[in-house]
Amino acid sequence: MTNKMIGFGILGIFILAGVAGWYAQNTIFNSEAAEAASASDAEKEAEKREGSGAVSLEELSSYEEEGKNPFGQAVAASEMTDDTYQEYIHWMSHQKVKAKKKWGYYELHPKRVEWLLKGLEQTEVTHDKVYREILEKWKAEDFSTVDEDHNRIWRLQDGTVGKANGILSPEEEQAFIEQHK
Numbered sequence: 055m056t057n058k059m060i061g062f063g064i065l066g067i068f069i070l071a072g073v074a075g076w077y078a079q080n081t082i083f084n085s086e087a088a089e090a091a092s093a094s095d096a097e098k099e100a101e102k103r104e105g106s107g108a109v110s111l112e113e114l115s116s117y118e119e120e121g122k123n124p125f126g127q128a129v130a131a132s133e134m135t136d137d138t139y140q141e142y143i144h145w146m147s148h149q150k151v152k153a154k155k156k157w158g159y160y161e162l163h164p165k166r167v168e169w170l171l172k173g174l175e176q177t178e179v180t181h182d183k184v185y186r187e188i189l190e191k192w193k194a195e196d197f198s199t200v201d202e203d204h205n206r207i208w209r210l211q212d213g214t215v216g217k218a219n220g221i222l223s224p225e226e227e228q229a230f231i232e233q234h235k
Contacts, residue, residue, distance in 0.1 A: 109163055114163070131173030134179065136210070141158070142170060148230075149230055152218060152221065153216045171193060201221050
C-alpha cells in the first residue's frame with residue numbers, strides 16, 4: 055500500500071467516526087427531548103384526567119369568583135366544544151356507573167349540569183341533541199339509564215376501554231365519591 059492510500063484510509067476512518075459520533079449524539083439528544091416532551095404530555099394528561107372530584111358549594115363559589123367554570127377551569131360556556139362537553143359529561147357519569155376502567159372524575163353536581171345546559175344556548179356543538187337529552191334527564195335526577203348515557207359519550211370519544219356495564223348501587227356510588235375526595 056502506498057502512503058497516499060493509508061492517508062485516505064485514516065482520513066476515511068476519522069470522517070466515519072465523526073459522522074457516527076454526530077449521528078449518535080443527535081439521535082440520543084432527540085430521543086431524550088422526545089422522551090421529555092412525552093413525559094411532559096403524559097403529566098399534563100394525567101393531571102387533566104384527575105378532574106376535580108367531589109366539589110363543595112364553597113368551591114363552586116370560589117371558582118365563580120376566580121372567573122372559572124363549575125369544573126374549576128377557565129373555559130367559558132361560550133367557548134365550549136364537543137370535546138369539553140364530552141369530557142365533562144363522561145367524567146361526571148363515572149360517579150354512577152360500573153366499568154372496568156375509569157379515567158377522570160367530576161362530581162355529578164346539579165350546578166354543573168345546569169351550567170352545561172345553559173352553555174348549550176351559547177355555543178354550537180355537533181352533538182347538541184345528545185348532550186341536551188342526557189343533561190335534561192340528569193337535571194330531573196333521572197339516572198336510570200346513566201350507563202347508557204355514559205356509553206353514548208364514550209362511543210363519541212371512540213372509547214375502547216372502560217365501557218359502562220351497569221349502574222352503581224347507592225352504597226357503591228357513595229364509596230366511589232369518598233374514594234375520590
